[in-house]
Amino acid sequence: MDFDSFVLSAATADLSQEPLAREHADAIEFRLDLADSPLDQLASYDGNLPVIATNRVEREGGDSPETPERLEALRLAAEHPMVEAIDVELSAIAMGSGLETIEHASDRGVSAIISIHDFEETPAIAEMERLLTKTDEYGDVGKLAVTATTLDDVLQLFAVTRTRTQAGQRVATMAMGAVGRHSRAVAPLYGSRIGYAPVDPEDATAPGQYDLATLRSVIDHLDDGT
Numbered sequence: 378m379d380f381d382s383f384v385l386s387a388a389t390a391d392l393s394q395e396p397l398a399r400e401h402a403d404a405i406e407f408r409l410d411l412a413d414s415p416l417d418q419l420a421s422y423d424g425n426l427p428v429i430a431t432n433r434v435e436r437e438g439g440d441s442p443e444t445p446e447r448l449e450a451l452r453l454a455a456e457h458p459m460v461e462a463i464d465v466e467l468s469a470i471a472m473g474s475g476l477e478t479i480e481h482a483s484d485r486g487v488s489a490i491i492s493i494h495d496f497e498e499t500p501a502i503a504e505m506e507r508l509l510t511k512t513d514e515y516g517d518v519g520k521l522a523v524t525a526t527t528l529d530d531v532l533q534l535f536a537v538t539r540t541r542t543q544a545g546q547r548v549a550t551m552a553m554g555a556v557g558r559h560s561r562a563v564a565p566l567y568g569s570r571i572g573y574a575p576v577d578p579e580d581a582t583a584p585g586q587y588d589l590a591t592l593r594s595v596i597d598h599l600d601d602g603t
């Protein structure tokens with residue numbers, strides 16, 4: 378997956394949802410950390426949509442403890458022919474793990490999304506720029522999900538998204554929570570390359586997500602001016 382253009386991902390812990398996602402999504406984000414028997418699900422996956430494999434660690438809002446098995450599962454997932462990208466947290470790389478997983482994936486032509494989540498706040502603009510620039514050393518897309526408490530937070534996220542995009546970096550950005558909800562539809566206009574949405578709003582994988590059909594429709598309408 379080259380992320381040359383925007384990729385709308387159906388975020389799910391259940392790969393049997395793929396037929397429902399197909400109409401609206403460009404990819405599946407498979408949340409291994411939230412799934413039952415994730416590697417078995419993947420082994421029997423026969424959907425059409427390419428898969429982004431994520432095994433989110435607890436400290437970044439996921440369910441997986443930081444154990445060697447966490448990255449090992451991601452490494453195995455990258456060997457599946459339909460897995461076209463993996464997601465590794467910048468914090469994992471900073472802690473000394475993750476790079477080998479990224480290399481293993483890259484050897485198979487699988488892209489790496491380097492992600493950062495802030496569930497407390499929207500950092501200052503210089504800090505967001507620093508973080509996203511750092512991700513560029515390790516992967517194909519730098520992802521920053523922050524928590525917006527004011528509209529100014531969202532504006533600053535858009536500004537960073539545009540600056541990094543104009544600098545030639547592929548980034549994905551979103552402001553989590555109610556205040557930042559519209560960023561999920563608008564950030565792609567500023568350059569964000571990936572969006573995430575559950576098929577069913579009850580299965581949201583982060584605060585403030587739209588359901589998949591809604592996000593697809595809003596993004597398409599914004600894009601074609603209708």
Ligand SMILES: O=C1C[C@@](O)(C(=O)O)C[C@@H](O)[C@@H]1O
Pocket residue numbers: 388406408431433464492520522551553572573574582583584586
């Ligand atoms: O990192 C992200 C972004 C996300 O947290 C969001 O805010 O949409 C949703 C997660 O499933 C995904 O792994």
